[in-house]
Amino acid sequence: MKVIMLQDVEKVGDKHEVIEVKDGFGRNYLLPRGLAIIGNKSNMGRLNEMIRRENAQEQKKLDVYREVANKLKGKTLRVGAKSGTSGRIFGSITQLQIRNLLQEQFGVDVERKKIILPEEAKELGTYQFTMRLHPEVVQEMDMEIVQE
Template sequence: MKLILTQPVSGLGVAGDVVDVKDGYARNYLLPRKLGTAWTKGGQKQVDAILAGREARSHKTEEEAKAAKASLEGSSVTVSANAGSGGRLFGAVTAGDIADAIATAGGPKVDKRRIEVPRPIRNVGEHTAHVRLHDDVAADITVLVEQA
């Protein structure tokens, strides 16, 4: 199925890209989350509008992203979570929790959808998260999970 991405999707593309995906992936994941729309002949106008908007914002946001990367790179944020006696959390630390911790630590505002956690954080300790600030700019941060 051919789709026009309306939001960046990790491993697939950025907004405005026309991608070919399996029907089930489109129906069950991308379309319900409004990450893409079905491609039509008239949809090419929508692609052109998305690309023009992205091009206009690209230069300004890239400078801001590089500044945010400088403040995030090498820094660590602390997240408190309920844990058992063995250090195992009663849930998991989510991207939303990390985004809130960055904001409370005085860092730049980061959208939780732009934070990627390679493995679910389910233990107390030190973990790493990847923050996509721009198409070409990303930062790795250290997440310290403490028992609340």
């Protein structure tokens, strides 16, 4: 079954992507939850209009994203984590945790899916993470993981 994704679904497909899925998965999971629509001729025609409309909305938000990036430029986010005596943290730092700390410390709301964390952030120390706010606005920021 060919479907057009309406939202990002992890390990399935990204928004506005046309993918082929098994009939049962499409019919019983994606379509009822509003995550995708059937990829027939009329919906394929609507796809370009949906993409154009979405891009227009994103373009309007571009100034807001630039303002957020400028507000965070040169700042360091402090992240508290429990760790052992060796400095290795228990668990991991998550996108949701970073999102909440950005809101708490700087008053900035960033979607969690736009936050890209480094793989090596497993110990106390300073690391850099990336925020892809918009294809034109990518902001790198320092994050200091400290003992909680």
